[in-house]
Amino acid sequence: MNDDLILLGHGSGGALSHRLLDDLILPVLSDRSAEQNDAALLTIGQSRLAFTTDGYVVDPPLFPGGTIGSLAVHGTVNDLAMMGARPLWLSCALIIEEGLERQLLADILADLRRAADGAGVRVVTGDTKVVPRGKADRIFITTSGVGVIEHSLAIHGGGARPGDRIILSGTLGDHGMAVMAAREGLPLDGLRSDSAPLWSLVREMLAEAGEALHLLRDPTRGGVATTLKELARQSGLLFTIDEAALAVTPQVRGLCGILGLDPLYVANEGKLLACVAPEAAEAVLARMKRHPLGERAAIIGTVDEGEAGRVRMRTVVGGMRMVEMLAGEQLPRIC
């Protein structure tokens, strides 16, 4: 491995990404705590805002359940929602490869607009660049989002407390496997990205839980495993999850089996992990199950004192194994 060059794995969201972050990216940020969360907190007058950005380079740009356009809306509004912020405004910057079919661009932009309307956000500013053929791959979209925090809770990635229940809002890996199947021309058999805007679900959870809601995070790049590992580190606690509580669709399980992938490391784009105080967990779970995006929500584990930053999993056969971060890159360009 050449340490002098940037590798695909540096964009995986896993261990290599974290090293690049620590070495090169975090020193650029003016507030080093910001990069640990999905969005930065801004205070203006009496208002608390959340501000976030993500670049989308998904290949292919159209996949079952969405396009790079809707994904660029959902991913960014979800980053705001994970701070407990109501998404309000989006910016949208396009980098287009010369020769892109105009109709494809129109379809992507229409899907982006539909997704924004569905998420209740307004696309208020944009930019378009075109680069020569061969200098980009059809289309990349970077969206930034601004949302408002209308409560006094502090919801962030380091907020877990001992005793908290860990809730996952649904099935693992749907987005990653749908994109993978579309890219490789594999049979879809009902595979579909779960790409969706999570604010309306978060709003329900906030209303139910209030101060009992300690942490939210959407498991995107690196999947649930990598995300849990990040959260355990940020919170300085031990997370224990039950394999038996994890839901995976037969389609995702089947394709993962064929490709030798672990669904625990495959991205979602419409799911969330939450840490909730034990006394409120069942009520929050019940409320989530009444929401279309939380029908398959489950308590998948608990937060404990113990070895800080570790995640362990009770396997279905009764063993206990450590869960580590994604090491390299198993699925490039899924978002």
Add this chain to the structure above:
Amino acid sequence: MNDDLILLGHGSGGALSHRLLDDLILPVLSDRSAEQNDAALLTIGQSRLAFTTDGYVVDPPLFPGGTIGSLAVHGTVNDLAMMGARPLWLSCALIIEEGLERQLLADILADLRRAADGAGVRVVTGDTKVVPRGKADRIFITTSGVGVIEHSLAIHGGGARPGDRIILSGTLGDHGMAVMAAREGLPLDGLRSDSAPLWSLVREMLAEAGEALHLLRDPTRGGVATTLKELARQSGLLFTIDEAALAVTPQVRGLCGILGLDPLYVANEGKLLACVAPEAAEAVLARMKRHPLGERAAIIGTVDEGEAGRVRMRTVVGGMRMVEMLAGEQLPRIC
């Protein structure tokens, strides 16, 4: 020309860009007036904010006077400043081609950080994606910015009034020609990008002019000519400029001559155009000349009633000619 494909000229900032905007991009924006200006206006509580985004794809990523990192800061903070907003926060999304030299990335990010510090803004959130070799060109950076408007003036691209004096803050085309020379390996002979953050100059102008400051815009893609044409259209007025009042360095004039380019269409990244009420124009100009970024500022023309949206130029030989928008793309990837 194939109407079904996106062409390089669609990213030029000129006539083709405007057509793409009208046909495909504006329908996506929730507020169609936003795209006419450099930034969107947001109201939150008692505060007025400006919000903007730009993607940077400059080739090469290092050029005399800057890098894609500092350019990504200056371009975006200037879009805020052109709305009369004080730039406060930036987001930064990197799309990196696999195989980029780590040292080059470090240099670019260090330059980005220096530029942010110099402009008084904080980089508060970011994202990094890596795409396979050949799917991008080294590095693209998209920054978004949030600024605060601390006055009650309405400064926008449609704000010009009959009688206004048009002020240009310095020489034409410095950024575009420096990038061009660096890309083509031409002798630089003192060519240097003018990439710079303009807020401190705008603050002086606001202090001097108050309500007499009607319009601000930085002439980037498409140069001063295309920008004036946009502003004349937005304001619904006739702009008349004096060729003799336009400043061009000998280096820019020389290289433009060799390449057959018109400096009036070559981008700046550290200059601004302003429309100022006649009674305040001389005082504003004097104040600008005392600022390092306005030393070569000049009144270059006037705003008149007349054919709405037209720009005409009194040539040095005494003729009058119409100025049109950049038609295709004369200098791709200069920002």
